[in-house]
Amino acid sequence: MKYFECAVCHQQIFFGASFCEYCKAPIGFVASEKDMGTFRKDSENEWVSLNESYRNQKFKPCFNYSHYQVCNWMIPVDDENIYCESCQLTHTIPNLDEPENIQYWRYLEQAKRRFLYLAQRMNIMPRPKRSEDDRYGLRYEFLMPMEGQPVLTGHANGLITLNAIEADVVYRETTRVTMGENYRTLLGHFRHESGHYYFDVMQNRHPELVDEFRYYFGDERQDYGMALKRHYEQGPPSDWQDSYISTYATTHPWEDWAETWAHYLHMMDTLETAYFAGIRVQGNGRTLANLYFTECPIGGKDIEHILENWIALTFNLNALNRSIGLDDAYPFKLTEPVKDKLRFIHRHVLDKAFKSSQASHPA
Structure with a gap:
């Protein structure tokens, strides 16, 4: 930022x-x-x-x-x-008669605006969903679970539903530990679910990219319900880190895409912050890589330099966190197959494949 x-x-x-x-x-x-x-x-x-x-x-x-x-x-x-442009996207909020819900709503909107800022900077800002048949608009529903009525966070046809109790840090951290996740944040939820939305935009506006998508992520036509069942019953393959950014990414090509998309947004936002802060690392030429900027990462042409900077930045962020007794800020590993997926995203962000509001593509 x-x-x-x-x-x-x-x-x-x-x-x-x-x-x-x-x-x-x-x-x-x-x-x-x-x-x-x-x-x-x-x-x-x-x-x-x-x-x-x-x-x-x-x-x-x-x-x-x-x-x-x-x-x-x-x-x-x-x-x-x-x-405003952000609040127009929110369709349903929790019942404000419950005092804690306004704070949950506040946290959800903060995370949404952070996501939208980056989407705007990348020229892929979504617009409000105009109707149920609108293939390119986006709408949010923030729902509180009730007894016998759980809320599942997810995306379907331009509607992103978020379980508003995720705004409760105790609930979120408990869920993170229970699910065996090493990262779970509100901003991460917004970025992950937006990946499903932007996949639909890409598939609708640029169907010619689907074969390339399948080359990197796999065939999304496989049964999603069966894939999800298999994942929760059997877990990820033992060698998952060779090709995936997270265990959940192994579930199905849609989830691999959404997880990788979220990490691309993490990378762009954090690197842009480092760029405007003037952060630079002088490496030792052996074990510590250089970190320097020749252009703003957002819209940057040199994806290889962007990836090199990301690895150098996260290495140092993790080292700094460990110095004060905190967990790693970025507990993930970028292998070449994962980098190829990030390169795919970057390539087509630059050519605006994910832009949702083109006049030539009406609802």
């Missing part, structure tokens, strides 16, 4: 914040500018930008910003929408 600066005091401001921690100026994300803006409040629904490149333009806070503080995105003041 880029580094943002307050237009008043010029201190760093963070993507999830609603005011500058230093000068207390109100701030919000302006999607059209891909920027965190600093504002002067003329009224509750008229905020004037203080940022140089769009100074004096007027905005209003998203309804969920001003009424629930679960959002921090802005909308042009004359826009007829009351919800």
Whole structure:
């Protein structure tokens, strides 16, 4: 993620914040500018930008910003929408009569906005689903499980359902340990499930890429239910690390794709943060690789250098974590088959195979 600066005091401001921690100026994300803006409040629904490149333009806070503080995105003041581009994607939220649910909703929206920021930076920002038959839109439902009514996180036909209890860190960590996973986060859920959505976009818009997909990931036409049953009964193959990013990726080509897609997004977001932070590692030429940037990773042409930087960065992140007694920040291994899958994704992100809002492909 880029580094943002307050237009008043010029201190760093963070993507999830609603005011500058230093000068207390109100701030919000302006999607059209891909920027965190600093504002002067003329009224509750008229905020004037203080940022140089769009100074004096007027905005209003998203309804969920001003009424629930679960959002921090802005909308042009004359826009007829009351919800921002992120909140328009949310179709169902937990019952807010339950006090803890608003906090769960807040955490879910924070993770969703982080995912959407990267999607926007990659020029694959999804648009709201217009109807049940809309093949290219996206919709979210955040559902709380009830007695006798479990909620399964998943994707189907442009609808992503998330079990809202995953926003409870104790529940999520308990599930992670019970499932034998070494990584489980809300952001990871959003990125994984988006992989299923973007696979459908690619398959619908660019069916000519499906054969190439099958070369790297396998034939997705195999029975998914049987594959899932086999995975939970038998577990992954003993040599799974040779070709897959995770044990769950071994379940079915769809899950291999979604897991690898999520890791591609992890890689791009983290490397972009390192790029804007100016992080550099001078290796020793033997066991410690160099880390340096010649271009921004997002939209970068040299995937081999991107992969080299990712391996160097995660090695050092893991070493730093171990130095203070924490688990590895990135407990995964990139083998050549996994790198080939990441190369496939990068190749077709650049050619916009996952862009969902082309006018030539109406709902």
